[in-house]
Amino acid sequence: MAISGLVVTLVDDVPRAARAEAAIQAAGVFTFGEPIGPRRPVVLETASVEESRRWHEWLSALDGVAQVDVAFVSLEEEGEDER
Amino acid sequence: MSGDPNRRDFLRSAALSAATALAAQQGSSPAQPPRVELPIVPDATWDKAPCRFCGTGCHVQVAVKEGKVVAVAGDRAAEVNKGLLCVKGYHVGQILYGKDRLTTPLLRKEGKLVPIEWAEAIDVLAKRIHKAPERFAFYGSGQWTIPEGYAANKFMKGGLGSNQIEPNARLCMASAVTGYVSTFGVDEPYNCYDDLDHADVVLLWGNNPAEMHPVLFSRIVDRRIRGEKVELIDICTRRTRTSDQADHVMVMKPHGDLAIANCIAQQLVAGGKVATEFVEKYCNFRADAEPARYEKLAGWDDYKTFGTLMGKAITFADYKQMVARYTPEAAAEMSGLSVEQLKLLAARFADRKLKIVSLWCMGMNQHTMGTAINNLVHGVHLLSGHFGRPGDGPQSLTGQPSACGTVREVGTLCHALPGDLKVEDAEHRTKAEELWNLPAGRISPKIGYHTVLLWEKFCTPADKGGDVDTIWVQVTNPGQTMPNLHKLFRAKEKHPEKFLIVSDVYPTATTELADLVLPSALWVEKTGVYGNSERRTQQWTKMVPPPGQARDDLWQTIAVARRLHDLGHPGMKDKDGKFLFHLADEKGGAVPIWEWDSFYGKVDVNEKLYEDYRRFTTIKHKDVAPYRELVRARGLRWPVVQKPDGTWAETPYRFVEGIDPYVAAGKGLQFYHSVTKDDRALIWFRPWVPPPEVPDGDYPFWLDTGRVLEHWHTGTLTSRVPNLRRAMPRSYVEVAREDAAALGIRTGDLVLVETRRGKLVLPAWIDGRGKCPPGHLFIPFFDERQLCNVLTLEAHCPFSKQPDYKKCAARLRKAAPGDVKP
Numbered sequence: 066m067a068i069s070g071l072v073v074t075l076v077d078d079v080p081r082a083a084r085a086e087a088a089i090q091a092a093g094v095f096t097f098g099e100p101i102g103p104r105r106p107v108v109l110e111t112a113s114v115e116e117s118r119r120w121h122e123w124l125s126a127l128d129g130v131a132q133v134d135v136a137f138v139s140l141e142e143e144g145e146d147e148r
Numbered sequence: 149m150s151g152d153p154n155r156r157d158f159l160r161s162a163a164l165s166a167a168t169a170l171a172a173q174q175g176s177s178p179a180q181p182p183r184v185e186l187p188i189v190p191d192a193t194w195d196k197a198p199c200r201f202c203g204t205g206c207h208v209q210v211a212v213k214e215g216k217v218v219a220v221a222g223d224r225a226a227e228v229n230k231g232l233l234c235v236k237g238y239h240v241g242q243i244l245y246g247k248d249r250l251t252t253p254l255l256r257k258e259g260k261l262v263p264i265e266w267a268e269a270i271d272v273l274a275k276r277i278h279k280a281p282e283r284f285a286f287y288g289s290g291q292w293t294i295p296e297g298y299a300a301n302k303f304m305k306g307g308l309g310s311n312q313i314e315p316n317a318r319l320c321m322a323s324a325v326t327g328y329v330s331t332f333g334v335d336e337p338y339n340c341y342d343d344l345d346h347a348d349v350v351l352l353w354g355n356n357p358a359e360m361h362p363v364l365f366s367r368i369v370d371r372r373i374r375g376e377k378v379e380l381i382d383i384c385t386r387r388t389r390t391s392d393q394a395d396h397v398m399v400m401k402p403h404g405d406l407a408i409a410n411c412i413a414q415q416l417v418a419g420g421k422v423a424t425e426f427v428e429k430y431c432n433f434r435a436d437a438e439p440a441r442y443e444k445l446a447g448w449d450d451y452k453t454f455g456t457l458m459g460k461a462i463t464f465a466d467y468k469q470m471v472a473r474y475t476p477e478a479a480a481e482m483s484g485l486s487v488e489q490l491k492l493l494a495a496r497f498a499d500r501k502l503k504i505v506s507l508w509c510m511g512m513n514q515h516t517m518g519t520a521i522n523n524l525v526h527g528v529h530l531l532s533g534h535f536g537r538p539g540d541g542p543q544s545l546t547g548q549p550s551a552c553g554t555v556r557e558v559g560t561l562c563h564a565l566p567g568d569l570k571v572e573d574a575e576h577r578t579k580a581e582e583l584w585n586l587p588a589g590r591i592s593p594k595i596g597y598h599t600v601l602l603w604e605k606f607c608t609p610a611d612k613g614g615d616v617d618t619i620w621v622q623v624t625n626p627g628q629t630m631p632n633l634h635k636l637f638r639a640k641e642k643h644p645e646k647f648l649i650v651s652d653v654y655p656t657a658t659t660e661l662a663d664l665v666l667p668s669a670l671w672v673e674k675t676g677v678y679g680n681s682e683r684r685t686q687q688w689t690k691m692v693p694p695p696g697q698a699r700d701d702l703w704q705t706i707a708v709a710r711r712l713h714d715l716g717h718p719g720m721k722d723k724d725g726k727f728l729f730h731l732a733d734e735k736g737g738a739v740p741i742w743e744w745d746s747f748y749g750k751v752d753v754n755e756k757l758y759e760d761y762r763r764f765t766t767i768k769h770k771d772v773a774p775y776r777e778l779v780r781a782r783g784l785r786w787p788v789v790q791k792p793d794g795t796w797a798e799t800p801y802r803f804v805e806g807i808d809p810y811v812a813a814g815k816g817l818q819f820y821h822s823v824t825k826d827d828r829a830l831i832w833f834r835p836w837v838p839p840p841e842v843p844d845g846d847y848p849f850w851l852d853t854g855r856v857l858e859h860w861h862t863g864t865l866t867s868r869v870p871n872l873r874r875a876m877p878r879s880y881v882e883v884a885r886e887d888a889a890a891l892g893i894r895t896g897d898l899v900l901v902e903t904r905r906g907k908l909v910l911p912a913w914i915d916g917r918g919k920c921p922p923g924h925l926f927i928p929f930f931d932e933r934q935l936c937n938v939l940t941l942e943a944h945c946p947f948s949k950q951p952d953y954k955k956c957a958a959r960l961r962k963a964a965p966g967d968v969k970p
Binding site for chain 1: 159160162163164165166167168170171219220221222231232233234235238239366369370373375871874875
């Protein structure tokens with residue numbers, strides 16, 4: 066289980082931003098906080114850090130998303146490093 | 149643990165509150181005070197620390213529970229990052245917990261590293277030094293904390309009477325130092341990151357902040373999202389993630405930057421756009437030689453015969469004559485930029501209403517003309533008057549968390565003393581001896597070997613001039629970072645009489661050849677102080693214990709000094725017969741800080757050493773803040789001067805009246821350490837010359853090396869973070885699509901890259917993370933299994949001695965079965 070707090074900043078093109086927001090909601094792994102202007106605080110909760118990373122990349126590449134910042138990450142629940 | 153729903157709820161709530169707070173802060177104006185509430189993590193305590201990675205100096209909040217770091221969050225009270233962290237920063241807690249942490253001292257016996265006790269390790273090391281101190285060298289880095297670097301410097305220069313101490317920062321920012329010193333008379337940026345909040349134009353000189361300094365880059369992106377106009381111009385040799393955001397991407401030929409800067413100057417002069425009043429009031433002109441000498445300049449080797457760090461005075465007429473040949477048409481030929489691009493750059497500088505920030509890092513510093521290009525970029529800002537206003541000036545960035553604090557300010561270089569003093573200067577040596585309470589003459593005037601020469605001496609037998617036979621490495625990994633590795637590191641294998649000691653946290657390419665390995669504490673496992681790229685000194689306090697027998701590098705240095713003291717080395721005593729690192733408790737009794745059990749005990753060793761060092765910093769107006777002030781702050785930018793009301797004020801901009809307390813009233817700008825002793829900065833002419841090695845018929849490609857977003861430098865720390873390692877598991881070579889097609893190479897194919905110094909097999913990546921122009925290759929240096937520095941060139945800037953990792957000649961082909969090691 067991996068839990069991260071992210072800030073997704075949407076572009077100022079309203080239709081593209083709306084489509085991006087809808088896509089993020091439809092993904093089913095993000096919990097939304099209160100929107101602040103173009104910024105969407107979200108919690109990403111996944112089974113593994115690997116999955117978390119994939120979702121992060123998906124967000125970053127999504128049309129209508131200008132930027133993804135990380136505010137918090139829980140290390141407590143990650144598995145031991147195999148190295 | 150993950151199955152506990154209450155716990156999950158808590159963490160979810162903590163994550164959301166942190167994200168919401170950050171979103172709110174990003175949307176607020178920069179002047180609005182930040183909110184500092186922390187996420188709730190049950191049973192954890194939070195404390196602040198600077199990030200362990202790059203020179204940006206972001207602050208993180210670190211949550212600790214039961215002796216372990218369990219969460220990190222961006223520190224919203226920190227001016228540098230305002231709550232943001234990059235992908236490396238938010239994984240910084242995990243660097244402590246790789247499974248292969250070094251936890252016990254290891255001594256090589258019969259070819260194998262075997263565990264030994266600390267007492268034996270310290271004894272072996274001290275006796276090795278005692279036997280021949282003049283053949284011993286200390287090699288550290290910009291990851292040393294300020295107290296660690298200060299102790300190492302005092303141990304060497306004040307104790308052993310030897311200047312044979314160097315940092316790896318010689319490899320990353322030495323050209324910035326010589327650039328500042330020869331332009332302003334004193335090192336380090338006059339400005340700060342606040343510039344990024346005010347600039348109209350951000351000009352990147354071979355700099356990729358989207359990957360190397362992402363939090364600073366976010367400040368620019370964030371302004372654009374708020375609707376502000378910020379023009380981003382990327383002068384580069386290959387397209388990067390930064391280029392994707394740039395308004396203008398200007399792909400130049402390697403070394404083209406010298407021609408570009410001179411061309412901007414030529415256009416300003418020819419077009420009557422020199423800021424005459426500014427220049428007449430605040431600047432003098434400088435060059436290596438008279439104009440005629442440059443007319444017959446025959447190349448880099450020739451330039452080295454007459455170029456000097458400090459040059460000589462010239463007139464504006466001389467300067468005009470020197471830059472005259474750098475017309476846009478001529479500079480286009482030298483640099484690879486178009487005439488239109490060169491005119492656009494000059495037009496920006498010609499517009500005094502704009503505010504322009506120039507940023508650079510390794511692209512300009514790892515350069516055989518590194519000092520020269522630093523001078524020239526300062527010069528175009530001075531010549532055009534784009535200097536001294538917030539958002540308007542040149543600023544170098546650094547790659548390590550304390551390259552500025554520990555290397556440049558503490559002076560852990562072979563020519564320097566703390567506080568910007570120099571070993572060659574008799575008055576400076578006397579001052580240092582006085583502050584260290586040493587007998588007169590203890591500090592040697594002889595400059596030690598710079599990094600490249602030091603490792604060459606170590607890798608050369610004594611009968612062939614190799615007069616360094618023992619090196620102690622702390623907090624760095626020269627086995628991966630030295631250029632031309634076969635010659636400057638791996639050759640040690642052939643000389644069993646040479647002895648290598650390495651203090652580190654994980655096994656590395658350097659420990660592989662070590663004779664003695666000492667396990668070190670890392671980041672919040674110890675107390676420390678760093679100094680970032682904008683003169684900000686930052687303190688943190690130990691939060692968790694180091695694993696096993698790992699101990700602070702600072703303790704290791706002091707323990708060895710004490711063992712030498714006990715062996716009778718006279719340098720380990722001051723002139724009153726006290727131990728070099730004598731510390732007393734409140735009652736005046738000596739505290740045995742060389743014993744581990746006493747190190748974090750009656751006295752705060754870090755505070756004491758920092759305060760000892762602080763006395764040096766007032767000599768050249770680099771007054772760092774008192775330790776107790778740093779404990780409270782998220783770093784303070786020097787000079788930090790006490791006001792009449794007893795509070796301490798930092799200085800965001802040096803040399804500027806009304807901001808820098810050392811500038812006299814009525815001066816406007818005052819370069820009070822001016823080379824010419826008249827409070828003026830120098831506008832330099834330095835020539836464009838081709839680099840020492842260029843592609844030819846045998847080696848037709850340019851080879852460039854550097855970093856990637858996910859990994860920090862040699863990957864020693866980031867490769868232990870599963871998320872980062874999985875994101876970027878191994879090195880590769882970037883190849884242009886056209887070259888790949890011509891050679892029948894596809895992405896993922898193993899290819900052989902070869903230079904005159906070595907060869908390497910690694911997978912090709914076509915138009916991948918970065919995009920090379922045809923004829924250009926790029927390899928990141930983070931991968932310890934793919935040591936790309938077997939390929940690189942040790943040729944270095946004649947003044948800064950910093951090698952050029954950004955350009956050498958290489959060839960490329962698909963790997964044959966025999967090229968690949970089993």
